[in-house]
Amino acid sequence: MTTHAVATPVPVPVSIPVRQILPYALFVGIISLIALYFVGAEQGALAVFDGTYVHELVHDARHLLGFPCH
Amino acid sequence: MPLSETGTDRAATSAALDVRSLLVWGLLAGLLGGVLAFGFAEAFGEPSVDTAISLEEQGGAAEHSHDDGAAAGHSHGEEGAEEEVVSRSFQSTGGLAIGTVVYGLGLGGLFGLAFAFAYGRLGTASPRGTAVAVLGIGYTAVVLVPFLTYPANPPAVGRGETIGERTGLFFGMVGISLVLALVAVFVGRKLAQRLDGWTAVLVAGLGYLVLVTVAAKLLPDFQEVPDGFPGATLWEFRIASLGTSAVLWAGIGIGFAALLHRGLTRAR
Numbered sequence: 001m002t003t004h005a006v007a008t009p010v011p012v013p014v015s016i017p018v019r020q021i022l023p024y025a026l027f028v029g030i031i032s033l034i035a036l037y038f039v040g041a042e043q044g045a046l047a048v049f050d051g052t053y054v055h056e057l058v059h060d061a062r063h064l065l066g067f068p069c070h
Numbered sequence: 071m072p073l074s075e076t077g078t079d080r081a082a083t084s085a086a087l088d089v090r091s092l093l094v095w096g097l098l099a100g101l102l103g104g105v106l107a108f109g110f111a112e113a114f115g116e117p118s119v120d121t122a123i124s125l126e127e128q129g130g131a132a133e134h135s136h137d138d139g140a141a142a143g144h145s146h147g148e149e150g151a152e153e154e155v156v157s158r159s160f161q162s163t164g165g166l167a168i169g170t171v172v173y174g175l176g177l178g179g180l181f182g183l184a185f186a187f188a189y190g191r192l193g194t195a196s197p198r199g200t201a202v203a204v205l206g207i208g209y210t211a212v213v214l215v216p217f218l219t220y221p222a223n224p225p226a227v228g229r230g231e232t233i234g235e236r237t238g239l240f241f242g243m244v245g246i247s248l249v250l251a252l253v254a255v256f257v258g259r260k261l262a263q264r265l266d267g268w269t270a271v272l273v274a275g276l277g278y279l280v281l282v283t284v285a286a287k288l289l290p291d292f293q294e295v296p297d298g299f300p301g302a303t304l305w306e307f308r309i310a311s312l313g314t315s316a317v318l319w320a321g322i323g324i325g326f327a328a329l330l331h332r333g334l335t336r337a338r
């Protein structure tokens with residue numbers, strides 16, 4: 001069996017079952033999207049928190065990453 | 071860590087992957103991409119942002135409104151009586167770094183997830199090949215096409231009254247482009263069963279381009295560059311913006327591919 005493995009030059013890609021990815025996808029997906037939202041849009045057209053601090057803090061990154069800023 | 075079945079030849083040949091390692095590599099790659107994007111933006115983006123802000127303060131951009139909605143109290147520093155929430159010098163250094171790194175981490179996590187779904191589902195692409203495919207499809211769908219539809223604007227460009235509309239349409243365009251790209255990938259996979267891989271990818275890619283162009287042309291556009299705003303500054307800013315995203319995505323994609331390869335070969 002091991003010799004067979006060595007003889008195979010290209011590894012056969014085996015996909016990860018969707019069932020296995022889904023819990024991670026939900027958790028990390030939501031947290032990641034929140035991170036992107038705060039850099040890309042918070043206190044611009046939309047706002048979760050009052051004030052302008054988040055907007056001002058990430059102002060330059062928001063412009064340069066291509067998001068509408070103001 | 072990446073191989074739960076170390077020792078069995080199946081694990082060794084099929085390069086079995088677990089989602090947790092992919093996410094860790096995604097976040098590390100995201101950190102790398104964010105730091106690199108910060109360096110690029112600081113060097114090539116900030117000069118045009120500074121120019122645009124000084125033009126804005128001279129009142130050269132009368133259309134830009136400081137008095138409405140969320141933009142009220144918007145400060146770029148040195149605006150006299152207006153209170154400065156974050157100093158301009160911090161905005162262009164620490165603030166930029168925080169923004170790019172947080173964004174890089176978020177995108178890195180999503181990249182790891184996208185890879186987890188893509189691996190083994192894009193023909194016989196190798197792990198690194200799959201990472202590069204995710205990078206290319208992702209950058210085109212999420213950055214390039216939305217940018218070409220609604221280009222990035224420096225300070226002083228864009229009217230305050232339309233920020234809601236512009237934000238909605240920008241994210242809408244990202245969504246449309248991403249959905250069409252995913253449809254193209256699924257269609258391409260189906261076609262590959264009947265045609266050869268080359269033709270399948272070509273047809274799916276062309277289909278995406280046609281549909282996304284139609285969508286972009288149907289959406290409203292905004293011509294809000296104030297009179298007298300220098301074209302050179304606008305060009306410099308937009309190229310720097312595209313470059314910042316390119317560096318960010320390339321850092322994530324290539325960093326991820328390198329970590330993946332290292333993880334897979336070391337475990338073997």
